Amino acid sequence: MADKTSIFTASHGVMTKEVGVISGELELRTSCGEDGMLSLAITYVGAAEWYTLPGEDYKLYDQRDHELVHHLLVNVLERNG
Incomplete structure (x- = not known):
């Protein structure tokens, strides 16, 4: 499984399944399996707990x-309203 991560600032927030909207300095991780299935996770920079995107x-x-x-x-989540 290949992972890609990026840090960005979400001033208007990003919706998560677990805790609702989070904002600030965030890290996005996308993982792609051999079958092409893609999973999306996000966290506050430096935090241990990852959340899933809807x-x-x-x-x-x-x-x-x-x-x-x-x-x-990353570009869509980072954009200003």
Whole structure:
């Protein structure tokens, strides 16, 4: 499973399944399995507990798209309202 992580600042917040909206300096981790299944997790920078983003069953049809999708997510989550 390949993981990609990025740190960014979410001034308007990011919705999580477990605790609702979190904001501030966050770290996004995307993981892509051999089958193309993609999992999305987020945490406060330096925190131990990771949260999941809403939605499920994300699948990439080409694993080479993982890096591009990861960067797109960071840009969308970081954007200012």
